[in-house]
Amino acid sequence: MKKFIIAACIVVMSLFIWNYAYYHLGIYISLNPDAPVTTFMTTDEDTIYMEKDGEMAPFEIRGVNMGVGLPGKWATDYAIDKETYLRWFEWIQDLGANTIRVYTILQDDFYDAFYEYNKDREDPLYLIHGVWVNDYVQNSHRDAYDDDFRQTLLDDCRTVVDILHGQKNLSLGYGLGSGTYRSDISQWVIGYILGVEWEDVTVVYTDHKYPERNSYQGTYMYTTEDATSFEAMLCEIGDKIIEYESNRYKEQRLVAFSNWPTTDPFDYPEDITEFFMKCAKVDVEHIQTTEKFISGHFASYHVYPYYPDYLNYENDIRGFSYTDDGRLNTYLTYLKRLTEHHDIPVVISEYGVSTGRGMAQRDYNTGRNQGHMSEDEQGQAIIECYEDIMEAGCAGSIVFTWQDEWFKRTWNTMHAVDLLNTPYWSDYQTNEQYFGLLAFDPGEEESVSYVDGDVSEWEESDIVSVNGDTSISMKYDEKFIYFMIHKEDFSESDQLYIPIDITPKTGSTYCENYDLTFENASDFLIVIDGRENSRVLVQERYEVLRAMFLHETEDRDAFIDPVDKDTPVFKPIHLMLQTATPLLTGNWQASSETYETGLLTYGNANPSDEDFNSLADFIFNGEYIEIKLPWQLLNFANPSEMMVHDDYYENYGVEYIHIDELQVGIADSENAEYRIPMDSFALEGWGRNVTYHERLKESYYILKDYWASID
Numbered sequence: 001m002k003k004f005i006i007a008a009c010i011v012v013m014s015l016f017i018w019n020y021a022y023y024h025l026g027i028y029i030s031l032n033p034d035a036p037v038t039t040f041m042t043t044d045e046d047t048i049y050m051e052k053d054g055e056m057a058p059f060e061i062r063g064v065n066m067g068v069g070l071p072g073k074w075a076t077d078y079a080i081d082k083e084t085y086l087r088w089f090e091w092i093q094d095l096g097a098n099t100i101r102v103y104t105i106l107q108d109d110f111y112d113a114f115y116e117y118n119k120d121r122e123d124p125l126y127l128i129h130g131v132w133v134n135d136y137v138q139n140s141h142r143d144a145y146d147d148d149f150r151q152t153l154l155d156d157c158r159t160v161v162d163i164l165h166g167q168k169n170l171s172l173g174y175g176l177g178s179g180t181y182r183s184d185i186s187q188w189v190i191g192y193i194l195g196v197e198w199e200d201v202t203v204v205y206t207d208h209k210y211p212e213r214n215s216y217q218g219t220y221m222y223t224t225e226d227a228t229s230f231e232a233m234l235c236e237i238g239d240k241i242i243e244y245e246s247n248r249y250k251e252q253r254l255v256a257f258s259n260w261p262t263t264d265p266f267d268y269p270e271d272i273t274e275f276f277m278k279c280a281k282v283d284v285e286h287i288q289t290t291e292k293f294i295s296g297h298f299a300s301y302h303v304y305p306y307y308p309d310y311l312n313y314e315n316d317i318r319g320f321s322y323t324d325d326g327r328l329n330t331y332l333t334y335l336k337r338l339t340e341h342h343d344i345p346v347v348i349s350e351y352g353v354s355t356g357r358g359m360a361q362r363d364y365n366t367g368r369n370q371g372h373m374s375e376d377e378q379g380q381a382i383i384e385c386y387e388d389i390m391e392a393g394c395a396g397s398i399v400f401t402w403q404d405e406w407f408k409r410t411w412n413t414m415h416a417v418d419l420l421n422t423p424y425w426s427d428y429q430t431n432e433q434y435f436g437l438l439a440f441d442p443g444e445e446e447s448v449s450y451v452d453g454d455v456s457e458w459e460e461s462d463i464v465s466v467n468g469d470t471s472i473s474m475k476y477d478e479k480f481i482y483f484m485i486h487k488e489d490f491s492e493s494d495q496l497y498i499p500i501d502i503t504p505k506t507g508s509t510y511c512e513n514y515d516l517t518f519e520n521a522s523d524f525l526i527v528i529d530g531r532e533n534s535r536v537l538v539q540e541r542y543e544v545l546r547a548m549f550l551h552e553t554e555d556r557d558a559f560i561d562p563v564d565k566d567t568p569v570f571k572p573i574h575l576m577l578q579t580a581t582p583l584l585t586g587n588w589q590a591s592s593e594t595y596e597t598g599l600l601t602y603g604n605a606n607p608s609d610e611d612f613n614s615l616a617d618f619i620f621n622g623e624y625i626e627i628k629l630p631w632q633l634l635n636f637a638n639p640s641e642m643m644v645h646d647d648y649y650e651n652y653g654v655e656y657i658h659i660d661e662l663q664v665g666i667a668d669s670e671n672a673e674y675r676i677p678m679d680s681f682a683l684e685g686w687g688r689n690v691t692y693h694e695r696l697k698e699s700y701y702i703l704k705d706y707w708a709s710i711d
Helices: 002-024 082-095 108-118 147-164 200-208 230-248 270-276 330-341 377-392 544-554 696-709
Strands: 042-043 048-052 055-058 061-066 099-101 126-131 168-170 180-183 189-194 221-223 252-259 287-288 299-302 345-351 360-361 396-399 440-441 464-467 470-476 479-487 496-501 507-513 515-523 525-530 535-539 570-572 572-577 593-594 619-620 624-630 636-638 643-645 656-658 662-667 678-682 694-698
Touching: 002 189, 042 189, 061 082, 061 345, 082 108, 082 593, 082 696, 099 108, 099 396, 108 180, 126 147, 147 230, 180 496, 200 230, 221 230, 221 396, 230 252, 230 287, 230 377, 252 299, 330 377, 345 377, 377 396, 377 696, 464 678, 470 662, 479 496, 496 515, 515 525, 515 662, 544 572
Parallel strands: 061 099, 061 396, 099 126, 126 189, 189 252, 299 345, 345 396
Antiparallel strands: 042 048, 048 055, 168 180, 221 287, 440 694, 464 470, 470 479, 479 624, 496 525, 496 662, 507 515, 525 535, 535 570, 572 593, 619 624, 636 643, 643 656, 662 678
16 A cells, blocks of 8 residues: 555656646657648748648738736736637627737636637637737846846747647746646747837847847848847847747747837938937848748838827938828838838738827827827728838738727826826826727716716716806716706806816915906816817916926926916916927927817717717707816826825925815806805725726727728
């Protein structure tokens, strides 16, 4: 019996060691080392091919990028379950896409769902898988040959290959996908995009630090004599992922290296180079393949119409492309430069526009801006970009992105929000959160209110303040604070004034702009003045733009000469944009540009209505006016916990204080000559108990109809 127990323990221990070595460490013995390597994808100089019925046929990558965010969750929570993925895959294929691209290793639910979705389909979805580089590594002192960069990238490449073949156990801790990967989805994986949008300083630092490491000669990839040390590192990464998959699994698939305009292979005029600090280049033409690589590689670029639009600042526009209506099209021009430069297929692996209310960059030529575009405009802009991509001769494209992501941040609003709590509310002023074709709207099934003229959701208990024949009611959710005004015999030519007291630290009881007095020291004033001229104003002391960007806008230090706490000046609310003035036919100069984000848009904001405008802020209907304002517009840094901006000039920047109520009032032009009474509206927040429901945007249906029309 003792011998049996010992033998059983040895067997169990042996199985455990084998399992750990095989599935965790990737140790294997090839039982058929001489077996031929196969591929179902290949390329020539400008086309990607897929094997169909034993023959290689042209294949257009028509894809959608997919992130990992859900409301109330960070990307690193990997909270999307299998059932959600299956639902999304069906919607994506119904859209007309044939490919999904993911950026990094996900939890096993994704791969299990992908296998289940495809296994019985004659027309499956395909996958392009990324291999991520940690942002903290790339934005640190490390160069690309540091072990945390290069060796980690090499290790992750092997891990990704094993995962896709269903041969991996993974438990890498917080921030990385983990699980038991047994679903072999390799038959639907067409390729890899290795890396991320490279930081130019990392590239140039590596090239300067290791000038002697500019060559790599591998079995499948090698560098030309013009290669840089960073390109040699990429060549090694590509060669090793091909080698590992060829040796262990006897398969090859397409390989690409991530790139974007900041590190594109082009030279620009000196003034443009200096202004944009264009200091680095990555050129995959310096990476060639041997005959042993029977699949192929392509050039992958993230290209958006608005940034960084270097060509917008070139004086010599001979040979530039134009839209059908005669507008300069620097986007198409740039895409053509890419395809003309490369002797391998070019895939635009990110393109798109945001439906966020806030905007960060303008496309001066075609109006495809980074933000402040309706869902209809998003759909049209994606189609226009797609048509440019195809006209330029690209081999494929991947829309950014599938779903909105509440946790995202962007440069011109990140100073104004609590970055440690962004997943717990939907910040409509931060455009980066709204690139998706799938929206997450507050509420489990529907929002608490819709700005559509139908006031049936409003009850008498929602009334906050009454002034004569005018009343104001309020509600809020994870995205908006809502107002409903009732005024007897209201006419659209009437002016209405709504003072709001947010913070006890500052504010004024007088607004000199309109000669109004308030019962409480107010920080904001909503002015309803017709369909085109309604806006939100902020008391100058509480104007975040002045506090944070006065150097850029007026070349002054905001804290040397602070504004009086009770200043009666109320200013339009502006948001920073890119800081350059383009002059396409002459010189150009650096300057600061803002736009009035406090200007309100009239329209119907109910997604179920035919005349839906996702950017609509307010609407009239007889004696009723409905308004919705995004939290950040009223200087809420984290409404889930009701944290608002403190006094900027006491803190030399943005700090937060908690409030549990605000004060609001209402007056029309007739009774505005009297002090406007104000009443309290309680604020409780919701913590991390986020509610939401999915909604396919109008842009989804617009793109779906378009792709169906060209097939």
